[in-house]
Amino acid sequence: MGLREPLKDLAQHECGLPCALEAMGEKWSFLILRAAFNRICHFEEFQSELGIARNILANRLSRLVEHGILMRQPLPEDRRKIEYRLTEKGAALLPAMLALRQWGERWESGTPSTPVLVDKQDLQPIRPITIRAHDDRELKLEDLCWMHAEEIRAIGETKQPPLADKAA
Amino acid sequence: MGLREPLKDLAQHECGLPCALEAMGEKWSFLILRAAFNRICHFEEFQSELGIARNILANRLSRLVEHGILMRQPLPEDRRKIEYRLTEKGAALLPAMLALRQWGERWESGTPSTPVLVDKQDLQPIRPITIRAHDDRELKLEDLCWMHAEEIRAIGETKQPPLADKAA
DNA sequence: TTATATAGGTTTTAAGTTGCAACTAGCAAT
DNA sequence: ATTGCTAGTTGCAACTTAAAACCTATATAA
Numbered sequence: 001m002g003l004r005e006p007l008k009d010l011a012q013h014e015c016g017l018p019c020a021l022e023a024m025g026e027k028w029s030f031l032i033l034r035a036a037f038n039r040i041c042h043f044e045e046f047q048s049e050l051g052i053a054r055n056i057l058a059n060r061l062s063r064l065v066e067h068g069i070l071m072r073q074p075l076p077e078d079r080r081k082i083e084y085r086l087t088e089k090g091a092a093l094l095p096a097m098l099a100l101r102q103w104g105e106r107w108e109s110g111t112p113s114t115p116v117l118v119d120k121q122d123l124q125p126i127r128p129i130t131i132r133a134h135d136d137r138e139l140k141l142e143d144l145c146w147m148h149a150e151e152i153r154a155i156g157e158t159k160q161p162p163l164a165d166k167a168a
Numbered sequence: 169m170g171l172r173e174p175l176k177d178l179a180q181h182e183c184g185l186p187c188a189l190e191a192m193g194e195k196w197s198f199l200i201l202r203a204a205f206n207r208i209c210h211f212e213e214f215q216s217e218l219g220i221a222r223n224i225l226a227n228r229l230s231r232l233v234e235h236g237i238l239m240r241q242p243l244p245e246d247r248r249k250i251e252y253r254l255t256e257k258g259a260a261l262l263p264a265m266l267a268l269r270q271w272g273e274r275w276e277s278g279t280p281s282t283p284v285l286v287d288k289q290d291l292q293p294i295r296p297i298t299i300r301a302h303d304d305r306e307l308k309l310e311d312l313c314w315m316h317a318e319e320i321r322a323i324g325e326t327k328q329p330p331l332a333d334k335a336a
Numbered sequence: 337t338t339a340t341a342t343a344g345g346t347t348t349t350a351a352g353t354t355g356c357a358a359c360t361a362g363c364a365a366t
Numbered sequence: 367a368t369t370g371c372t373a374g375t376t377g378c379a380a381c382t383t384a385a386a387a388c389c390t391a392t393a394t395a396a
Contacts, residue, residue: 015281016272017202017265023276024268027193034185038314043373053355058374068275080363080372089275091309095297096271097185099264100192104184107236107257108191113183115314119301123320126307127300129263131285134292141259144294146206146283152291211344221384226345248343248392
């Protein structure tokens, strides 16, 4: 990806997105993550499931380990075997992965993805990922606006309505 | 990314994720999208906001247009100017973008991102993006399992409990 | 109406990344 | 001791990225 100038630095407004992309921005990263959620945990499994080149896979796995998304653990009973498992931090990517996948289903592939993620309790598929207000109302793009931290603090004190032109 | 063998083809199980990454898998794509959500719509604005190289920006913008995520529209009053605007399909990426950004905030940058996305109605920040059951319960990783389409169909008919080893 | 500036690109060149195939190191089984 | 498996590494060619210079079509100023 050219000169390794971390994206997070030049992100003029502080934003979690460049940081997230620093860890997950390469093409194979999300596919490796998806495989990990599907309980793939060995090098050869990732390789044959995804058809990724071995050197790239090795590189991506160690990057994901460096970023604390996967943990690398040689098995005691056969020390050739190495298990890659999701950490808590890695598991926390599930909403992002699903939102992306649902978008692909809806707008690109057109068909439901397999395997389907279902609620264990009643085996119903999960619902589409949405944006929610603090009181849990579902929000659409037109219900939202962007604000800067200072504006929010000011509002919090004065309870004034916001500037109209900030609407998204 | 080497040989352009579309990811979606080799995605052994049909899945929306490879399709989504085909459109959004390059590093700058999400940052361009974020800028678009922040009402950036001209080439020079993207360029100076993001600090991206001009050739890469030109390439990414046309890819996003090809994929129907942005639309390209020369302005009638000044025919040098071109507006790039989100389509409905592009706007539908907001949950995915936010989930990724929130993850970056929580696990990488450690600080809240700016600008903040708030509910217009009461100016409260949105809540973290979560996974929900069909009846709106919030689901954690341990509440979920993966199933194949046939299994779901079978269950739908017989109302049997699922195979135990599918749990995630 | 010629000059100057602006918007949105393209071109060139160097450097970095990817993919493939072949090879290696460490361990296990026979 | 040899064979085979797991998880890599290496070398090379093809491709992509970044940076800077250049280009073209408007628009604005003199």
